Amino acid sequence: MSGAIGVLAGTVNSAVLLASESPELPKIDEFLPPEILFQGTPFAMNRIILVRVLMAVIVMIVFGIGAARAKVVPGRFQSVLEILMDFVRYNIVYEMIGEERGKRYVPMMSTLFITIFFFNLCSVIPGLNMAATATITGPLVFALWVVCQYLIAGIREKGFLRFFREALFPAGVPWPIYFILSPLQLIELIIVRPLSLTIRLFANMIAGHLLVATCLVFTNFFVVDSSNKLLAFGGALWLLGGILFTLFEIMVAGLQAFIFTVLASVYISGKLPRGRRKICCCCCIVH
16 A cells, blocks of 8 residues: 555656646747847837848848849749749739739739748748748738728729729619618728738738747757656657648748738739639639
8 A cells, every 4th residue: 555655656746846847838928029129219129020121131132133143044043033933923913913904013912922921931940930920010011012002003993983982882782781881891991801911921920930839849848858758759749740830831931922912913903994704712712
């Protein structure tokens, strides 16, 4: 009996010790880091803003070098950049808007896709370890840019009054319904669309960061910090999960940039005169 009690006591002590050594999981506070540069000024920068500035400079340098060294017969570096630009031009803009009208929006959509893609990749780059789109401000700026562009597109094509009349008072609807429909149309046009673009992007990047960080935290805890070395096998499984989620995060970085750019193109196309109808299978959108 005394032996059983001793084993039970040892088990309880091990459990208490393991609980006291519990890993420090990632918190949402990581997405609101303290200011590290120019504190107390309008130009104050925290870690995420610094990541944005750094990646923006890197992207400008990379594409600046590509433009400066452009040749008729491209090398490997120029070919990669051209493949990226052609993907946005032909597979997104021309498919969603059409070649004739889409030429106007190729620079904008290319900027959106490339910037969002590389900002998202910051989450898996050692030393950065945080997507530059993991807070609401960055995606919101991109979304507001899209809003401005599709409002400008509609007003340019139809005129100010006609554009808002058609947007807020769709044809074929009984007039009493307008008291309900028109406010909803305005909310959808000005608020719902930019918020959907914003939340979809930054929420996905937050989730990806938390998943990868959690896997790596548990890996470090079971392999390094835990006094029970038998748990190292569990740490290996967490490490495998971290690697898989990192690869998945790279795929999500490109997918979210693609979806954001496609939706931006669809919104702008919807404000232009109707042409051929196209279906975007990945987003389940018809225009």
